[in-house]
Amino acid sequence: MSTSTSAQAARPKHPMPFVRVEVCVLGLSESGLQVLLGQREAEPFAGQWALPGGALRIDLDEDLDAAARRVMHERLSLTLPFLRQMVAVGSKTRDLDRAPWALSVAYRALVWVDQVQPLAGKRMSGLAWRPVDEAQSDHSLAFDHRDLIALAVRQTRDEVEALTLPGGFVPPTFTLGELQALCEQILGRALDKSSFRRKLHDRELVRPIEGAMKGGANRPAQVFELCR
Amino acid sequence: MSTSTSAQAARPKHPMPFVRVEVCVLGLSESGLQVLLGQREAEPFAGQWALPGGALRIDLDEDLDAAARRVMHERLSLTLPFLRQMVAVGSKTRDLDRAPWALSVAYRALVWVDQVQPLAGKRMSGLAWRPVDEAQSDHSLAFDHRDLIALAVRQTRDEVEALTLPGGFVPPTFTLGELQALCEQILGRALDKSSFRRKLHDRELVRPIEGAMKGGANRPAQVFELCR
DNA sequence: TCAAAAGTGTTAGGCATACACCCATGT
DNA sequence: ACATGGGTGTATGCCTAACACTTTTGA
Numbered sequence: 001m002s003t004s005t006s007a008q009a010a011r012p013k014h015p016m017p018f019v020r021v022e023v024c025v026l027g028l029s030e031s032g033l034q035v036l037l038g039q040r041e042a043e044p045f046a047g048q049w050a051l052p053g054g055a056l057r058i059d060l061d062e063d064l065d066a067a068a069r070r071v072m073h074e075r076l077s078l079t080l081p082f083l084r085q086m087v088a089v090g091s092k093t094r095d096l097d098r099a100p101w102a103l104s105v106a107y108r109a110l111v112w113v114d115q116v117q118p119l120a121g122k123r124m125s126g127l128a129w130r131p132v133d134e135a136q137s138d139h140s141l142a143f144d145h146r147d148l149i150a151l152a153v154r155q156t157r158d159e160v161e162a163l164t165l166p167g168g169f170v171p172p173t174f175t176l177g178e179l180q181a182l183c184e185q186i187l188g189r190a191l192d193k194s195s196f197r198r199k200l201h202d203r204e205l206v207r208p209i210e211g212a213m214k215g216g217a218n219r220p221a222q223v224f225e226l227c228r
Numbered sequence: 229m230s231t232s233t234s235a236q237a238a239r240p241k242h243p244m245p246f247v248r249v250e251v252c253v254l255g256l257s258e259s260g261l262q263v264l265l266g267q268r269e270a271e272p273f274a275g276q277w278a279l280p281g282g283a284l285r286i287d288l289d290e291d292l293d294a295a296a297r298r299v300m301h302e303r304l305s306l307t308l309p310f311l312r313q314m315v316a317v318g319s320k321t322r323d324l325d326r327a328p329w330a331l332s333v334a335y336r337a338l339v340w341v342d343q344v345q346p347l348a349g350k351r352m353s354g355l356a357w358r359p360v361d362e363a364q365s366d367h368s369l370a371f372d373h374r375d376l377i378a379l380a381v382r383q384t385r386d387e388v389e390a391l392t393l394p395g396g397f398v399p400p401t402f403t404l405g406e407l408q409a410l411c412e413q414i415l416g417r418a419l420d421k422s423s424f425r426r427k428l429h430d431r432e433l434v435r436p437i438e439g440a441m442k443g444g445a446n447r448p449a450q451v452f453e454l455c456r
Numbered sequence: 457t458c459a460a461a462a463g464t465g466t467t468a469g470g471c472a473t474a475c476a477c478c479c480a481t482g483t
Numbered sequence: 484a485c486a487t488g489g490g491t492g493t494a495t496g497c498c499t500a501a502c503a504c505t506t507t508t509g510a
Contacts, residue, residue: 016244017286019331058245058329063319088316088333091291101286103247103331105316177461192500194464199499218461219507405488422491423472430471446487447480 017090018099021068022053022106022145024152025080027113027129028185034113034129035149037141038075041125043097045142051149052076052127053104068107075127076116080109082169086151089144104143108152110169110186160186163199165226175214175221176200245318246327249296250281250334250373252380253308255341255357256413262341262357263377265369266303269353271325273370279377280304280355281332296335303355304344308337310397314379317372332371336380338397338414388414391427393454403442403449404428 027034037049054071061067065083072080090103113129135141135149159165160183170179180196200206204227212223255262265277282299289295293311300308318331341357363369363377387393388411398407408424428434432455440451 014283014285014287016247017284019244019247055242056245056329056331057242058320059242061320061329064316064331085315087313088292090333092286092289101284101289103284103292105318175462192502193462194501195499197463215508216461217509218459219463219509221462403489420473420475421489422474422493425490426472443481444488445482447482447489449489 015101017101017103018095019056020053020095020102020104021056021064021071022051022104022148023068023072023080023083024051024086024106024108024145024148025072025076025116026108026110026132026152026156027116028110028182029113029129030185031131032188033132033153033186035132035135035152036116036127037130037135038127039125040142044095048140048142049130049138049145050142051106051145056105064105068105072109078111078116080111082110083107084109084155086148086155094143106148106151108156110156157187163203163205165205170226173209173212173223173225175223176206177221179206179224243329245329245331246323247284248281248323248330248332249284249292249299250279250332250376251296251300251308251311252279252314252334252336252373252376253300253304253344254336254338254360254380254384255344256338256410257341257357258413259359260416261360261381261414263360263363263380264344264355265358265363266355267353268370272323276368276370277358277366277373278370279334279373284333292333296333300337306339306344308339310338311335312337312383314376314383322371334376334379336384338384385415391431391433393433398454401437401440401451401453403451404434405449407434407452 025036027036036052038052040046040048040050052072052075054074056064056067057070061070064085068083068085069079072078072083084107086106086108088103088105090101092101094104095102116127116129130138132149132153136146136153138146141149170182174182176197179200180191180193183196184191206224207227209223209225213220214223215221253264255264264280266280268274268276268278280300280303282302284292284295285298289298292313296311296313297307300306300311312335314334314336316331316333318329320329322332323330344355344357358366360377360381364374364381366374369377398410402410404425407428408419408421411424412419434452435455437451437453441448442451443449
């Protein structure tokens with residue numbers, strides 16, 4: 001649509017803020033939801049725990065989502081399958097040590113804890129999983145990251161409650177028992193089997209795969225896949 | 229918390245994107261929801277209709293919300309009472325005429341149409357109210373502003389459905405009839421009087437003001453205020 | 457035969473819709 | 484008297500939680 005003859009940067013009239021992305025990676029395990037945290041090495045908040053993140057690189061990142069993917073790929077050597085933007089926060093005082101004005105775009109993601117081997121990265125002395133309940137009441141986290149964790153947990157749980165199943169996170173095939181266990185781990189509470197299945201059926205969210213059955217130490221279960 | 233000895237800006241290692249805020253102002257009127265649009269004078273999208281917005285000014289704006297308030301105050305000479313962030317969008321190609329990488333933080337607001345007198349502003353040849361239904365199907369809007377309008381309408385309506393009443397927008401005192409009419413205008417459909425009132429009562433959302441009654445050409449109505 | 461998980465049916469209660477109905481006031 | 488909007492009660496149906504129950508396998 002643009003009729004400009006040049007796509008090169010006009011130097012902006014005013015200085016722009018320092019822009020970062022932060023990612024709240026939630027991890028599923030038998031012992032409830034976990035969150036991935038790293039210990040900061042540099043100011044501000046040196047030594048304190050924080051969400052992993054990194055600066056936006058306008059030379060490397062096509063768009064904001066790509067920036068979040070790149071930053072997390074550098075940290076985890078893993079392309080996060082389920083990544084959603086939560087909110088943008090920014091102010092003059094956010095990161096005084098590095099810039100007079102800092103803006104962070106916060107994302108959330110969801111993985112299995114055993115898919116990520118906590119490793120040390122740039123500017124972070126290692127990464128560690130922490131239970132979300134613990135993190136949400138930890139007032140020593142850097143920046144406003146405690147709020148961001150609470151927001152990520154709330155949004156993720158709301159999505160599961162509404163059975164807006166995280167496409168890209170749910171495995172391609174599964175039994176209904178596995179799917180229910182997954183939702184229960186995210187919610188942190190038990191669900192009623194009958195109600196859960198009726199909802200899935202009525203809203204046509206899952207489809208049985210003809211002939212595919214999964215057997216264990218008990219009665220074999222029908223294997224399903226997501227609709228669409 | 230920071231132990232840095234200096235709060236002055238370190239020059240960032242990498243160039244930063246051009247950051248703007250855009251505001252989707254929804255307007256209430258007897259003829260349904262409206263949205264405030266302006267006609268662009270400069271590239272990109274010169275001549276096309278767009279949401280009002282402006283560049284973030286790190287020298288003027290304390291934080292993102294303040295930036296949105298300032299930008300809209302310049303345009304409307306009005307401090308928007310109800311302002312919420314929706315999403316941040318950004319990419320290399322967003323605004324090629326002005327910058328190689330552009331990021332917009334989108335807000336939504338809600339006002340009475342008669343509180344805003346459409347006037348001409350900087351870089352906009354006037355502002356005009358347009359019905360949201362019309363705007364949502366108008367593919368000639370600049371940038372992705374059609375999507376942003378749809379998002380604003382959906383979020384606003386969801387809030388009213390859930391009776392998360394827009395604090396700061398609902399007048400300080402009102403009758404239940406007025407409140408219901410307000411919600412109906414936002415939703416664009418009629419509500420059942422009895423159900424509406426029962427919900428308000430059960431969730432303790434409103435409180436009658438002792439002795440305060442509002443009379444018209446019919447039976448006087450109890451005046452209420454929001455709880456908390 | 458038993459434990460364990462799959463899978464189904466049934467019941468009771470909460471909530472929302474729709475609608476009917478009275479009340480109070482100005483014209 | 485009557486139109487108008489305020490205000491309240493009630494019946495119906497839907498959705499859900501809760502729980503009981505049967506089925507099928509491996510151990």
